[in-house]
Amino acid sequence: MVILKTASAIKKMREAGRLSALALQVGGEAVVPGITTAEIDRIIHDFIVKQGATPSFLNLYGFPASACISVNDELIHGIPGNRVIKEGDIVSIDVGACLDGYHGDNAATFVAGETSEEAMKLLDVTKQSLYKGIEMATVGHRVGDISNAVQTYCEDRGYSVVREFVGHGVGRSVHEDPEVPNFGAAGHGPRLVNGMVIAIEPMINAGTRFVSTDSNGWTVRTKDGKLCAHFEHTIAITEDGPIILTDPN
Ligand code: MG
Numbered sequence: 314m315v316i317l318k319t320a321s322a323i324k325k326m327r328e329a330g331r332l333s334a335l336a337l338q339v340g341g342e343a344v345v346p347g348i349t350t351a352e353i354d355r356i357i358h359d360f361i362v363k364q365g366a367t368p369s370f371l372n373l374y375g376f377p378a379s380a381c382i383s384v385n386d387e388l389i390h391g392i393p394g395n396r397v398i399k400e401g402d403i404v405s406i407d408v409g410a411c412l413d414g415y416h417g418d419n420a421a422t423f424v425a426g427e428t429s430e431e432a433m434k435l436l437d438v439t440k441q442s443l444y445k446g447i448e449m450a451t452v453g454h455r456v457g458d459i460s461n462a463v464q465t466y467c468e469d470r471g472y473s474v475v476r477e478f479v480g481h482g483v484g485r486s487v488h489e490d491p492e493v494p495n496f497g498a499a500g501h502g503p504r505l506v507n508g509m510v511i512a513i514e515p516m517i518n519a520g521t522r523f524v525s526t527d528s529n530g531w532t533v534r535t536k537d538g539k540l541c542a543h544f545e546h547t548i549a550i551t552e553d554g555p556i557i558l559t560d561p562n
Contacts, residue, residue: 315482315490317508323549323556325415326484326510329366330547330558332410333417336361336368338561340380340408344423346400350382353406354393361410369409369416369487376531381407381420383532388516388524388541389420389478390531400426403436405543409487416487418512419559420545431519432540435472439517439542442466446495446513450548450555456493456502463515464496473522475541478533480514483547505550510558514545 318326340357358379361368368379376390383391383405384398391405398404407420422436445466449458464474480493491503495515518524520539527534535541549556 315503315509316484317506318484318510318549319508322415323508323510323551325413326417326547326549327556327558329410329412329415330417330419331561332361332364332366332412333408333419333547334559334561336408336410337406337419337421340406341421341423344398344404344425346398346425348398350384350391350393350396350398353382354378354380357406357408364410366410366412369411369418370407373487379408383543385540386538387532387534388475389533389543392529392531398425401428403428403432403540403542407543407545414485416483416485417559418483418487418545418547420514420543422542422544435517435519435540435542438467438470438472439515440544442515442517443513443544443546446515447546447548447555447557450505450511450513450550452505452507452550452552454505455500456491456505457497458499459513460494460497460502461499463513467515467517473518473520475516475518475522475524477524478516480512480545483510483512507550507552509550510547511550512545512547514543516543517541
């Protein structure tokens with residue numbers, strides 16, 4: 314069931330979103346060669362708590378940290394630990410903050426130092442595809458219009474779209490209906506209406522679309538070991554167009 318948000322709920326979600334975006338920014342600034350993923354998580358955790366909010370992902374379904382930190386061929390749900398970030402690594406951080414009962418959810422892939430041109434291109438296309446999806450997040454469109462925009466943009470550039478994980482509604486729960494796939498047919502799926510809040514989150518592979526989950530039950534990585542990227546915003550669909558709630562400004 315899709316839970317529509319009132320204007321005042323969206324206002325609160327904007328604050329939760331802003332905080333989530335700032336937490337992501339703080340985490341991204343910490344991505345430098347030599348730091349461990351646990352240290353990045355600690356910085357993010359402390360930032361969120363200091364703002365009087367709670368990390369949305371901590372203990373969510375039993376996840377043991379405040380941010381998912383996934384490196385290189387790891388796509389999502391990486392568990393922060395003693396892995397040391399190296400020059401040229403690409404590091405996906407997915408983080409949300411809960412403020413006044415509402416969640417924000419956002420992600421981005423950052424670069425430690427300098428990386429290959431190939432990796433930079435993957436990051437750029439994945440990020441751009443998110444904005445192609447956001448452009449379609451208007452009243453009267455359907456979820457499939459977002460999905461198709463993301464898929465087409467990425468596949469036209471030779472990348473593949475992960476099917477097993479999708480975007481979602483956001484509100485008092487981090488994950489609400491509807492599902493927002495990064496693939497699908499335009500003109501299909503639930504209709505987008507005023508007051509819907511959704512997370513659009515392209516998860517894009519440089520190689521094939523297939524992924525596997527590590528034996529820890531969490532870390533999702535590409536099956537072929539090639540690079541992957543992840544960008545996400547929480548968006549409110551309004552009569553005035555899409556509003557990016559996870560904007561740091
Ligand atoms: Mg999400």
